[in-house]
Amino acid sequence: NAGVTQTPKFRVLKTGQSMTLLCAQDMNHEYMYWYRQDPGMGLRLIHYSVGEGTTAKGEVPDGYNVSRLKKQNFLLGLESAAPSQTSVYFCASSASGGTEQFFGPGTRLTVL
């Protein structure tokens, strides 16, 4: 089992460019999450999904969109990147709400 994987691991964008981060899990989990981690802020929830075809906003959703077309995949999109979106992005999955979350290795994004 690979657990939770994320691609890419590193990315540098220029302001205004777009990109998609891919998260995949092989544990048949219903719930999936996208977080961003900034120094001194812990992890903040961007968007989450409680099942295939569903998405919901988290604490800091502005500037991001997500899709969950397949149960095992959760995509995070940035339509027009801004320097404030420079961060480390983590994807996680869990069997249900409130249960253990399994995290991917993270994607380090820099927006110039």
Added chain:
Amino acid sequence: TQLLEQSPQFLSIQEGENLTVYCNSSSVFSSLQWYRQEPGEGPVLLVTVVTGGEVKKLKRLTFQFGDARKDSSLHITAAQPGDTGLYLCAGPTTGNQFYFGTGTSLTVIP
């Protein structure tokens, strides 16, 4: 304003010392989780506390959930260099939202 505040933010201690990390909120949580994160990796779950007043032990780590389920603490006895990392508390709210604390970065010096 963070829903879950942790203190201290940074902690540097000598091997063998004891320490306590605090996680506080003004909101009630149905459960709280503690994770440890090492550099370049995602967080890994250490424990989940569910009942107010609950105490759980994991080797040298002792976790306590406050009676009112608004706070939690992590106590490490005789810290070792392998305990170095970022400790995060986290919990679910109504509506499936999930919040993480601000984190405590622990360094244990050999």
